[in-house]
Amino acid sequence: AEWALRTGNHQLAIASVTAAKRWDALDYRFPLSFLNLYRSHAQTSGVALSYLYGISRQESMLNPTVRSPVGAVGLMQLMPSTAALVAKKNGYRYKGSGTLTDPDLNIRFGSAYLRELLGKFSQNRVLASAGYNAGPGRVLRWTSHDGIRRDAGMYIENIPFLETRGYVQRVLLYAAIYEKLLTGRNVPVLTERERNFSY
Structure with a gap:
């Protein structure tokens, strides 16, 4: 795991400590890869650094060159x-999917997209995370419009897509772990506003 982390193979480092059941090896399980880039784009976008890391840890295990079977990159x-739309809305230059393996470009575009989702969903990371995974249109359909108040736990457990349900839970947990690693502060998985939000 140490060799993998030193050489930048974060996927292997994470897999190694997970296979060894070294749950307390947080530095290996949650590496602070590309910290200067993440910090810069967190500041520019206004999206919390720990949240950007939580999304990235779940999405790619911090592997900048990974491609999913459905075509997601980086x-x-x-x-x-999505990258093309983000580029158009923000005036970014975008030369196609081959450029999405560039960490700087990928984090810039990803943080801009998260900023957009957070704006659409009242700065609520539960809804923004679901939107990042399943698309914002689906989240709008899943959100109650009948005036009945649902708490965050009920909302998450009733997300129709099992993958998205687990995704939201892991992203928010990972964001809390990254907050601890970055600042030394223990924070709840959900903010008070997210806990009191009417879903």
Whole structure:
């Protein structure tokens, strides 16, 4: 695991300590790869650094060159069509999916997209995370419009897609772990606003 982390093979480092059941090896399980890039784009986008890391850890295990079977690319697993829309809305240059393996570009586009989702969903990471995974249109359909208040736990457990349900839970947990690693502070998985939000 140490060799893998030193050589930048974060997927192997994570897999090694997980296979060895070294649950307390947080530095290996949650590496702070590309910290300067993440920090810069967190500041520019206004998206919390720990949240960017939580998304990236779940999406790619911090592997900048990984491609999913459905075509998502890079650290934040951007779909080329999403990247093109982000580029258009933000005035970014985008030369196609081959450029999404560049960590700087991928984090810039991913953080801009998360900023957009957080804006759409009242700065709520539960809804923004679900939107990042399943698409914002689905999240709008899954959110109650009948005036009945549902708490975060009930909302997450009733997400129709099993993958998205697990995704949201892991991203928020990983963000809390990254907050501890980055700042030394223990924070709840959900903010008070997210806990009190009417889903």
